[in-house]
Amino acid sequence: MTVEVAGNVIRLRGVCAAEDAETLLSRLQAAPESEIDVTACRHLHGAVVQVLLAFRPNVRGMAEDIFLRDWVIPNLAAPR
Amino acid sequence: MDELLEQFLIEGPEQVQQAGEALLALEGRPGDTALVDQAFRAIHTLKGSVGLFDLPAMGRVLHVAEDLLGAWRDGRRALSRGAMDALIAATGQTERWLGALAATGGDLPADADAVAGDLVSRLSRALDSDAPASAAAQATPVDTAWIEALFRDRDLDPARHPTVTALRYAPDAGCYFRGEDPVALARAVPDLLALRITRRNAAAPVAADAYDPYACDLVIELLSAAAPEAVKGPFRFVPDQIQLLSWSPPPSPSAPAAPPVLAEGPRSLRVEAGRIDALAQLVDELVVAKNALSDLAGQMADGLAPQAAAQILGDRQAALDRLVGRLHRTVMGIRLVPILPLLRRFPRVVRETATALGKEVDLAVDGQDVQVDKAIAEGLFEPLTHLLRNAVDHGIEPAAERAAAGKPARALISLVARREGDHVVIDVADDGRGMDPARIRQAAAARGLLPDRMLDSLADDQVLDLVFRPGFSTAQAVTDLSGRGVGMDAVRAAVGRLGGSVGISSASGQGTTVRLVLPLNLVLTKVMVVAVAEERYGIPMDGIVETARVDPARVRPIRAGRAFVLRDTAVPLLSLAALLGLPEESWTDGEPCRAVVARVGGDLVAVKVDAFVGRRDVVLRPLTGLLSAMPGLLGTTLLGDGHVLMILDVPGLIAAAPGDTAPVGQGAP
Structure with missing residues (x-):
């Protein structure tokens, strides 16, 4: 399980693969106000990224992975 | 103006x-x-x-x-x-x-x-x-605004990243089903400088309950400091979905303009302030020296003994001499300019000519650290243009002929200036077909330039020199000839006016080299003053090989001309008076006659004068106006006694002389 839900926080952990996009999507559809915590995330598949981009949940946390932290997460946090 | x-x-x-x-x-x-x-x-x-x-x-x-x-x-x-x-x-x-x-x-x-x-x-x-920048790009013009925006958003410094590789990746909608992960591809890009991930149509509202996370709608834009090839690597399986280009930030308007990449020599004379200061200082010293003379004049008026006066005058004259010498050197130094900026103008000339003729020609230019007088640098543009155009037009063969001869399709012409002693030597060498002496002989014969017998007696390298003769080249002759010849006489005249000389050498099938030899400066010229028909003329020492006294018994009439043997070489003897159209003294008065032996286009020619008067360093004033077109005259100079001395251009005089008085080359039969 790489998508964990704790209250209104969705934790993305480890390597998030394409399958996780669906889990994430249904969770976001159920609770649009959820926050995303990427602290423990090591990779985000493109499908996951595009869900985050489409629904624009708040994304928080410094990812362990440098590529995600420096290059990908800023895109998700940036205002539209 | x-x-x-x-x-x-x-x-x-x-x-x-x-x-x-x-x-x-x-x-x-x-x-x-x-x-x-x-x-x-x-x-x-x-x-x-x-x-x-x-x-x-x-x-x-x-x-x-x-x-x-x-x-x-x-x-x-x-x-x-x-x-x-x-x-x-x-x-x-x-x-x-x-x-x-x-x-x-x-x-x-x-x-x-x-x-x-x-x-x-x-x-x-x-x-x-024009075709777009890269094969991967679309046929429509590539929009680079996103690159610029990305560059700016990331606060990248144009100075640190003069060139970046930009890549835009728009994966197709079904890519996830093929197991592709666009983010993983972006992760694999080396030296990332910026990454932007957006939805393909960011403005479109998301249908919250019908959103398909597996229809990829990402667009990934990135900048990298790595080379395009390296950036492209991870995307090698999706070449149709990327745009890749090398991009440079435009110079920012607020930033000071970058200095030009290539050094540029001034064409007007720009002088360092320091040199002007040095000049001003010299002039001050001259004023002091002049005042010292006024003092002396005063002392002499007060009855200074003539011997003491002579000694003081001698000292002051020596001081003045040194000052004038320094002044002269300083001014000459100011007039010297690097020759490279002039030479650098020619690759364009060559390219234009080559393009017009459908040939591929490279011009290699070299002349680092060579300086010449500004007047020479200016006067060389025309003749060099001429020589280079000739080389491209007539020297370089068409591509097919080159291929047949086993030469590379791209021809090479080199234009090299170097300093040799007091002279600057400029070589224009091509790797073309070379000149065929036999055909030049034919052409010269056809033009009636020289009698056939004379032509036959000329050595091959002297035959080449014929191309410099006025009247040798006409358009007709050039098309017939495998060599060159358009206006080579004009080249020789132009270089002669600068106090230089031109020679040519060629190896059939291997190319032709034209060599220009020019004095470093025009300012001070050593001349030999000679007398003829009670007039005095100057002949530049540059061109004089030696002076000779010729016993009339050794002079042999050869048809209309004369010649004598000088150390085993037959040297034609011309009369300066005749060349100048002055009344001529008789040749057979029994006394040895005096002759100046000069080198004309590689050959020795003796010119008979009445007397040698002496040598002078003169400031040569080039001729202006109507006189400047006069063949055989280099310029004038003012002698100490106020007389004007004409400085003769001996090769020019000989070339301009009519008919048989002008044998070509030393080759007296």
């Missing part, structure tokens, strides 16, 4: 030069964005300056040229050969127009509009039809 125009005429040619150099260099290094920038800046500045004057034709051409370069610089266009040709033609035309402006004081030639129209249409054709 208008001050503004004057300034423009000084700066304009430099900018044309910069643009031209950059364009030519770009042919070898098409990816060098600094060169594109340089060309763009130069053309842009020119266009701005032209706008100050009423020169619509020139303005139009420069405007379109700027557009084309701008499109290229921004990566919207890759430059085709056609576009490059058009740009080089435009710079060449601009240079010619600048020349016309300088000559007329502000008017373009009457055909300027037509010429401009032609150039504008060539340039716009190139602008409309």
Whole structure:
């Protein structure tokens, strides 16, 4: 399980693969106000990224992975 | 002339030069964005300056040229050969127009509009039809605004990242089903500078309950400091979904303009302030020396003993001598300019000529650290242009002929200047077909230049020298000839006016070398003063091999001419009086006659004079006005006694002499 839900926080952990996009999507559809915590995330598949981009949940946390932290997460946090 | 125009005429040619150099260099290094920038800046500045004057034709051409370069610089266009040709033609035309402006004081030639129209249409054709920058890019012009925005958003420093590789990846909707992960691909890009991930259609609302996370709608844009090839690597399986280009940030308007990439020598004489200061100091010292003479004059008036006066005068004269010597050297130093900027103008000339003739020719230029008098540098442009055009036109064979001879298709002409003692030697060498002495003989015979027997007696290398004879070359002769010959006499005359000489050598099938030998400076010339028919003339020592006393018994009449044997070589003996059209003394008065032995185009010729008067260092004043077209005269100088001394150009005199008085070469039969 790489998508964990704790209250209104969705934790993305480890390597998030394409399958996780669906889990994430249904969770976001159920609770649009959820926050995303990427602290423990090591990779985000493109499908996951595009869900985050489409629904624009708040994304928080410094990812362990440098590529995600420096290059990908800023895109998700940036205002539209 | 208008001050503004004057300034423009000084700066304009430099900018044309910069643009031209950059364009030519770009042919070898098409990816060098600094060169594109340089060309763009130069053309842009020119266009701005032209706008100050009423020169619509020139303005139009420069405007379109700027557009084309701008499109290229921004990566919207890759430059085709056609576009490059058009740009080089435009710079060449601009240079010619600048020349016309300088000559007329502000008017373009009457055909300027037509010429401009032609150039504008060539340039716009190139602008409309040029292929896009990379094969991976689409056929439509590449939009680079996103690159610029990304570059700016990331606060990248243009100075640190003069060139970046930009990649835009728009994976197709089904990519996830093929197991592709666009983010993983982006992760694999080396030296990432910026990454932006957006939805393909960011403005479209998301259908919250019908959103399909597996229909990929991402667009990934990234900048990398790595080379395009390295950036492209991870995307090798999706080449149809990426745009890749090398991009350079435009120079920021607030930043100081970068210095031009190529060094540019001034064409007007710009002098370091330090040298002027040195001059001023010398003049001060001269004033002191002059005052010392006034003192002396006063003391002599008060009854100074003549012997003491003579000694003091001698001292002061020596001091003045030193000062004048230093002054002279300083001024000469100011007049010396590097020759390289002149030589650098020629790659464009060669390219233009080669393009017009459908040939591929490279010009290698070398002349580092060689300096010549400014007047020489200016006077060399015409003859060198002539020589290079000839080399491209007549020296270099068509591609097919080169291939058949086993030569590389691209011909090479080298233009090399170097210093040898007091002279500057400039070689123009091509690797073309060389000159065929037999055919030059035929042509010379056909033109009636020399009697057949004389032609037969000439050695092959002397035959080559015939191309410098007036009347040798006509268009007809040139097409028949495998050599060259258009206006070579004009080249020799022009170089002669600068106090230099021209020689030619050639190896059949291997190429031709024309060698120009020029004095380092025109300012001070050593001359030998000779007397003939009670007049005095100067002959430059440069051209004199020796002086000789010739026993009349040794002089043999040979048909209409005369010759004598000088150390086993037969040397033709001409009379200076006859060459000058002065009354001639009898030849057979029994006394040894005096002759100056000079080298004319590689051969010895003796010129009989009445007396040697002495040697002088003279300041040679070039002839102006009507006199400047006079063959055989180099210039004049003022002698200490106020007389004007004419300085003769012996080879010129001989060449200009009619008929048999002018045997070619030393080859007396």
